[in-house]
Amino acid sequence: MAQAIIRGLIKHGHRSEQILVCAPSQKTRSALVKRFNVKVHSDNSAAVAFADIIILAVKPFIVPLVCDELRPALAPLCQQKLLISIAAGLTHASITDKLPQGSKLVCAMPNLPTAIGKGLTGLFVPNQEDRMAFSDADKLMNAVGDTVWLDDESQMSSIVATAGSSPAYFFLFLEAMEKAAIAQGLPPKTASKAVLQSAMGAVSMAIASQENLSTLRHQVTSPKGTTEQAVLAFQHGELDELVARAMDSAARRARELSLG
């Protein structure tokens, strides 16, 4: 995910020499230098001296370890630095507990399309009045997509399910359509093109249109036509219930991660 953010930031005008990536493995660091020409370091605390905004982009269980490493360097500077955690599930309090008192932290939940400037990031700070003070986090994530502020931290698990994880659901659905189209006899390249262009067209249209999703669906679905048969098959397969179950599972996992 860090690479997606870096790619998006550079694509949208941030200079690579202004980005320092701290990662333990030499292989990852070399790959990042080669790919993005960013600065790299093996020591996480180097980020404190270098950057005003520090993104914690490690697996949730590694966040406490990284906070331990940042703490000594961060303590005297914590009012001047802005930290952004993108770790799924971790609560604001559980991270600030590991940071020097007075540290400024935003919890964020981006998604992979950040890499092409089309991300969606949910942002949360405990006091809504503080949002202005955290506008740099909003600006940064806005450079790689859109942002939404969450009023309540309990909404974060829904943003994980709806935005953080959801590109994978769409990829899964598109994969299934591609397989079915090939099974029906389309050449793989034609199947892929037809699926992706149709998905892009549908989403672009939904964004541009004044109509809601249901109205747009009905515009495609001619009475007694072809679409109706496919929609009925999805409904017999209880698509709504399946999607709700899948999203509940993702949200539940985010809440589990918050318990450590």
Ligand SMILES: NC(=O)C1=CN([C@@H]2O[C@H](COP(=O)(O)OP(=O)(O)OC[C@H]3O[C@@H](n4cnc5c(N)ncnc54)[C@H](OP(=O)(O)O)[C@@H]3O)[C@@H](O)[C@H]2O)C=CC1
């Ligand atoms: N993948 C996604 O679409 C999204 C992920 N997230 C969140 O992003 C976070 C990272 O997930 P993801 O990118 O998928 O995971 P990856 O495993 O792909 O990346 C994790 C990175 O953390 C680095 N790392 C490991 N240990 C340390 C350490 N001690 N100090 C500094 N860096 C370290 C690794 O570096 P090295 O290669 O050197 O080991 C690696 O590059 C998670 O918290 C996840 O919840 C949030 C939204 C979307």
Ligand SMILES: O=C(O)[C@@H]1CCC=N1
């Ligand atoms: O699967 C995960 O845990 C991460 C968080 C959201 C997307 N990927």
